[in-house]
Amino acid sequence: MDNAGIAALLTAANWEATLALSDKERLRMEESVHTLSHALSQGRKVYGVTQGFGPLVGYNADDSSTAHGLGLISHLAVGQGAPLSPGVTRLMLWLRLSGMKHGYSAVPVEFWLKLAALWNRGFTPVVPCEGSVSASGDLVPLAHAAFAFAGVGEAWDGSPAAGWTRVSAQRALAAIGAEGCSWSAREALAFVNGTSASLALVCHNHRAIMRLAHAVAALTGRIAYLLGVDPMPYSPGVAEVRGHEGHIEAAKWIRSELMPGAPVTSGRPLQEPYSLRCAPQVIGAVIDHLSMQEGILMREALGCTDNPITWQGNVLHGGNFHALPVALCSDQQALGVHQLAFLAERQLALLLDPHHNGGKPPMLTPNPGPASGLAGVQIAATSFAAKIRQLAYPATLTALPTNLGNQDHVPMALNGANTVADMVRLAWLIIGSLALAVTQWTYLDRRSIGVGTIWADLATNFHPLHHDRALAAEVRQAAQALEGMSIS
Numbered sequence: 001m002d003n004a005g006i007a008a009l010l011t012a013a014n015w016e017a018t019l020a021l022s023d024k025e026r027l028r029m030e031e032s033v034h035t036l037s038h039a040l041s042q043g044r045k046v047y048g049v050t051q052g053f054g055p056l057v058g059y060n061a062d063d064s065s066t067a068h069g070l071g072l073i074s075h076l077a078v079g080q081g082a083p084l085s086p087g088v089t090r091l092m093l094w095l096r097l098s099g100m101k102h103g104y105s106a107v108p109v110e111f112w113l114k115l116a117a118l119w120n121r122g123f124t125p126v127v128p129c130e131g132s133v134s135a136s137g138d139l140v141p142l143a144h145a146a147f148a149f150a151g152v153g154e155a156w157d158g159s160p161a162a163g164w165t166r167v168s169a170q171r172a173l174a175a176i177g178a179e180g181c182s183w184s185a186r187e188a189l190a191f192v193n194g195t196s197a198s199l200a201l202v203c204h205n206h207r208a209i210m211r212l213a214h215a216v217a218a219l220t221g222r223i224a225y226l227l228g229v230d231p232m233p234y235s236p237g238v239a240e241v242r243g244h245e246g247h248i249e250a251a252k253w254i255r256s257e258l259m260p261g262a263p264v265t266s267g268r269p270l271q272e273p274y275s276l277r278c279a280p281q282v283i284g285a286v287i288d289h290l291s292m293q294e295g296i297l298m299r300e301a302l303g304c305t306d307n308p309i310t311w312q313g314n315v316l317h318g319g320n321f322h323a324l325p326v327a328l329c330s331d332q333q334a335l336g337v338h339q340l341a342f343l344a345e346r347q348l349a350l351l352l353d354p355h356h357n358g359g360k361p362p363m364l365t366p367n368p369g370p371a372s373g374l375a376g377v378q379i380a381a382t383s384f385a386a387k388i389r390q391l392a393y394p395a396t397l398t399a400l401p402t403n404l405g406n407q408d409h410v411p412m413a414l415n416g417a418n419t420v421a422d423m424v425r426l427a428w429l430i431i432g433s434l435a436l437a438v439t440q441w442t443y444l445d446r447r448s449i450g451v452g453t454i455w456a457d458l459a460t461n462f463h464p465l466h467h468d469r470a471l472a473a474e475v476r477q478a479a480q481a482l483e484g485m486s487i488s
Contacts (some may be wrong), residue, residue: 005298006298009091014090025102029103032103032106068188070183072192073150079130079144080130083128085204086160088197090119092138095301108187115149118176118178122159123155125156128140132197137194137195138194138413149183152169154169193307202326202329208421209290216344221255224254224257226438229272230268233279244285247281248284254279275346279347286336297326306320330416333420334391334392337423341430344431348381352437364437378433384427395419399412432476433478436475440464
């Protein structure tokens with residue numbers, strides 16, 4: 001994939017993309033199948049082909065390869081919980097199919113082409129998000145996907161623009177004039193042995209957290225401008241002498257919301273509280289850690305996470321399906337989301353406090369006492385921040401041995417990615433809460449907003465708070481508006 005990076009990866013797996021096989025890839029896949037066939041002809045034992053699965057590797061496989069493959073995906077189809085989003089599932093499938101193209105998995109070309117044709121036509125299984133320990137790959141969610149390809153279970157019907165409904169996999173296949181796949185042992189094992197479910201969600205989380213960082217930077221710049229904060233902490237010089245690229249980028253994002261030459265408000269402190277003064281350092285640290293993760297995640301995306309594999313004419317048994325590289329990235333993402341949410345929650349507190357908000361009324365209500373303004377919004381945001389802290393415990397520290405001790409060291413990568421996705425959702429609600437406070441502050445100050453900016457859009461959709469009203473829906477709308485900002 002050219003210009004390898006998570007943005008390019010997500011583009012490669014979008015709904016307009018197609019998967020194809022080059023002549024070189026076809027040759028490598030055929031050589032891999034030949035290597036496996038030769039090993040079997042020599043009487044070699046091969047995991048999952050001649051032998052049972054997991055701790056049952058000491059027992060012979062079913063005489064029927066098809067029955068053995070069906071048994072694999074059947075006993076693993078035990079996932080529970082809400083489904084992964086169609087976009088995450090599509091990327092998950094892209095990762096599995098792309099990994100097979102490398103020619104290490106001994107998957108027949110004809111079988112790969114059938115799966116790729118279904119992916120190219122938009123066939124997307126419904127895959128439950130809970131039930132993987134991510135050690136022998138994300139076995140459980142991938143088994144549900146394999147079942148859907150066989151016409152069992154559910155698939156998504158619809159599109160990103162029109163929305164999605166769940167239908168039977170058989171109905172979804174019939175709608176595109178296709179038949180289900182029959183899984184032999186080697187193809188089934190190559191499909192479910194991989195880190196693709198957790199990796200797909202972590203990559204989506206990566207993009208979402210970068211958007212969170214950009215939104216918090218934009219809000220920081222807007223608050224600094226409205227309050228008349230001295231812009232010195234956001235200057236290029238402060239960032240450049242420390243040398244962190246994330247800090248430099250975050251300060252640039254903040255400065256883009258400052259009006260050149262805007263006066264510093266009389267009476268502002270020489271040094272603002274850290275939630276304003278140190279925002280570039282906090283946001284920048286998150287950006288830097290996301291940047292460091294990108295190389296790890298892309299190597300995982302472009303590598304082979306199967307077992308066994310073929311290599312230089314040999315069949316090798318190993319553990320490339322162990323998802324710890326992905327899991328540790330997810331744990332770090334959780335800490336980053338917490339830092340961004342914590343920063344936004346503290347900025348919300350500043351805007352509601354007359355001691356820090358430039359003399360505006362408490363809770364930004366024009367009628368303190370009879371009306372409570374944004375008090376309820378802050379209480380909810382405090383709850384969201386606390387829940388984010390509760391969720392931030394590293395998933396890799398929750399591992400338990402399983403599978404008769406065969407999987408005695410497991411990374412829990414998908415559990416961690418699911419949790420980060422929940423944290424991101426809550427963080428956006430804090431950002432939406434802060435955006436409402438910025439909009440209400442602007443109204444109370446009778447400040448000109450201008451046109452064609454995110455702040456003008458927020459002012460249009462958020463009516464000034466003269467009297468108390470329910471704001472839950474407006475918090476969500478404000479969050480969606482910030483989430484949709486383009487990153488410069």
